[in-house]
Amino acid sequence: MRSLQSDIEQRGARIFELVDKHPERFFSKAGFYQRLMALSMHDERFKTQLFRFVAVLPSLHRSSEIIEHLEEYFSDGNDGFHPLVSLGVRVARLVPWMSAAILRWNVSETAHQFIAGRNPHDVIATLRKRRAQKICFTVDVLGEAVVSEVEADEYAARYADLLDKLARETKDWTDPLGKSAELFPVLNLSVKISALYSQMSPAAPADAIAHLSTKLRPLLRRARELGAFINFDMESYALKNTTLELFKTILTEVEFKDWPHAGIVIQAYLRDSDHDLRDLIEWGCARGTRFAVRLVKGAYWDYETTKSGQNGSNPPVFLQKPESDANFEELTRLLFENEAIVTAAFGSHNIRSIAHAQAVADELRIDRSRFEFQLLYGMAGPIKRALVEMGYRVREYCPIGELLPGMAYLVRRLLENTSNEGFLRAKFAENVPAKELLRDPKDLIQPASVGTVDPGTPNRANVKNGTSLHSTDGHSFRNAPLVSFIYKDSQDKMQSALREARKRLGEKHPLYIGGEKIWTDNLTPSVNPAEPTEIVGYGTEAGVEEAERAVKAARAAFEKWRWTPFEERAQLLERAADILERRRYELSAVEVFEVGKPWSEADADIREAIDFCTFYAQQMRRLGRPKLTQQVPGEESYHHYWPRGVAFVIAPWNFPIAILCGMASAGVVTGNAVIMKPSEQSIICGAMLMQVFEEAGVPPGVLNFLSGHGSVIGAHLVDHKDVDLVAFTGSREVGLKIWQSAGITRPGQRELKRVICEMGGKNAIIVDTDADLDETIMYSIYSAFGFQGQKCSALSRLILLEENYGRVMERLIPAAASLRIGNPEQPGIMVGPVIDEAAYRRILEYIEIGKKEATLAFQAKEVPPRGYFIPPTIFTDVKPHMRIAREEIFGPVLSVLKVRDLDEALEVANGTDYALTGGFFSRSPDNIERVKARLEAGNVYINRSCTGAIVGRHPFGGFKMSGSGTKAGGEDYLLHFLVPRVVTENTSRHGFAPEQSPEYRDEFLWPKPRR
């Protein structure tokens, strides 16, 4: 008996033979496209610029714009681009109108290589040609990212229309094999699930399934009536579990339980694909009706690895190409072994993968009419022809749509065709020998990084994974990954934490002074803003007496703590970080109840607290060692730091654990003694943080917890002669008072008081004429309305250029209207309640002011009846002098300002008292550079949301009336808690001096710590 490998080699050789019999250029279109692809494969930088240019081109309207972009992308002075490209740029400068038209034509021709038609009418012509070649089809509708329910409904309608039109046109068509035709309806549609619901949240599969089922049922029903087949395509990993669940749920419904003509995709590049396929098969057996699976490797490899790199988590995909190939083969076998319940389709252009499937089918005696090969339109024509000739069923995946919505698809195809690791490039562009291409992928896997590490755990093999660039002696900083609510396990843990937190509602929390728990007669209730009758817990109210006691305790503790080696102090923070991680869900749940944070926002807050602890621990190790200033003979000077003394930390409620923890941990790790006061609206979160530090072993008096009224204890401590530093984050009004009051030197005061002051913002995002509108809308909506607009970084002014004002508004308002508003205890909520009644009233007042000053363009109609819910609101016709354009509102209210051009946009953006965050959406490299240089904001974000700063990566804080220029989570932050000192020693004795002094020396500590 022949071995499987030799069988595969023989079949592969036969396919190669047939492929080579009909030589066709790899990319069927010659000329422009061929040349660009060839250049891209040899120059990564050119490839990046080319793909970016191709992506922006369809949204450019004027010839001059096209030429400007061409120049910006491809001529950077002494560019190293290919002479062909440089020549092209020069020619374009001379005849702009003609060049623009030619470019547009060429790119659109390129796109049409991969897009089968603009509309159903166009596509039918293509399908007829394929029919003559005995090639079947599946049609997919290309779409922009769906940002609103209006768009989702339009998309569903296009599918329904397509189904009917194609049914009419193909009613007499028959299966080309004429055998097992009952398994393969002629009419076959591939559906992109995310296009049918704009608010799909991985954390809320039940919500997504409920909405999507409503949209899908009529389509499936109609498909069944028409005898058509529907395939659920698979997209990014975040949507995978929901898509699988949706498929199983809807096809188990009585109406569809016995319908065999539905299929789904399994992506073999995913580590959990084996589990998913087994689960599907088990489900199929229980259902008792056939279903289909299209096995592919997966189209989002670059996206998945980038995303998980940003989060510092392990990618869900295999990292070696042969691992995906080998897994594809394992899953091929699994599909065939279960042929009795599942019809297999293999979506691949890889001749090895295809030959393997053929060989396994024969080995298991599965007739070739009972499965099929699927290939993409515009790619690998010779392979399709070869397979048809060999008697296999071949189906072509035909996307239809316009160029602009098809851009993401086109770029994915271009990436795939130029990928270093792709089969097509190896075979057709690089002529790698057949023998090499037919090797068993298992033999090609490098042992080093094989593994099935749990997705979600930090990936240490990947260098671009959020590790800080500067590490000290083996201590490097890495951001904690966010909890991924994609997983059912994480969803269950959060639900269970919410249940537990609910059981503990109403608990009382003491003050914590000098290591003792202190109670007073006054308890302050903290209420749930989503259900104001619900008391989350009680905090003990401190008065002046407790404040005095805390200062004394801190002062006393400081005298010892300041001489504690920095390593011990750093380790304290690391223990706190571990406890925060252990109690992560519990703390997130408390935030949901106490401040109305949606799940993922609450988790991000705890993650930030963890990051503050580990980052500041690492920073202290960097700063703690006295550093030699210069090498000079006979003298050494060491620069080092002392703590300031007693630090008073005043935190806000909007990041109730992270900001409090950030300021307090910075104080503690630098050797200060800290009194921390949480906001009156988030006492319970503050008390929980105190518990964390207590468990971590903070010495008595080093960290003290005082809850109470800012006007009483806050004011008292800010003015106190024994408080050396005030770290404040909050409103401008209070911040300025603190700034002023701390400037007065009181009798007996030792130090000039240092104030760290982080205040508000009136943050703007500017949208350029060439911006990617999918991203612009999605991120602007999130920046403005995420956590109800209550982040100091939130977007409150959207500045639109006249030219694209209409295009943006047309999508922005329906997107805002589609947001999920509700009690954030439910998963997937984007807009919850504002913090309390006072905020509720103040925001409503601003809305009234807005109605008088500008035009109310949108206000959500439905919000929950109880709780402090403010409907997301958008004003247009806003002018820069208006109050709603100048004053911080701190709620879900967005002002839209229309401007002439980028000059005016920058003037308006910079024209407020604040400079906290700012953003810009553009695809013009020059305009991006200009905004990077000129936008007045402490944190400038290009082509992304203007919220969500990450510790160590985006040191956060503003200037002007937004703050004193300190950067939380940045490398300079700890310096504000320290005073610098230099110790110089004459080291020469009678002219003899050591040759070298060490760059760093031990800390100046006395008595010396024992080693």
Ligand SMILES: Cc1cc2nc3c(=O)[nH]c(=O)nc-3n(C[C@H](O)[C@H](O)[C@H](O)COP(=O)(O)OP(=O)(O)OC[C@H]3O[C@@H](n4cnc5c(N)ncnc54)[C@H](O)[C@@H]3O)c2cc1C
């Ligand atoms: C008809 C059809 C329908 C499809 N539908 C979908 C769909 O619904 N959803 C979807 O996601 N994909 C889908 N795909 C798959 C995708 O679009 C690619 O075409 C396919 O993954 C390319 O694989 P290949 O076997 O043709 O080529 P190969 O060249 O053999 O494989 C390339 C693939 O290997 C994987 N890969 C690349 N580098 C690495 C690496 N370093 N480590 C691990 N793996 C790596 C990637 O998946 C890459 O696409 C479909 C493909 C076809 C043909």
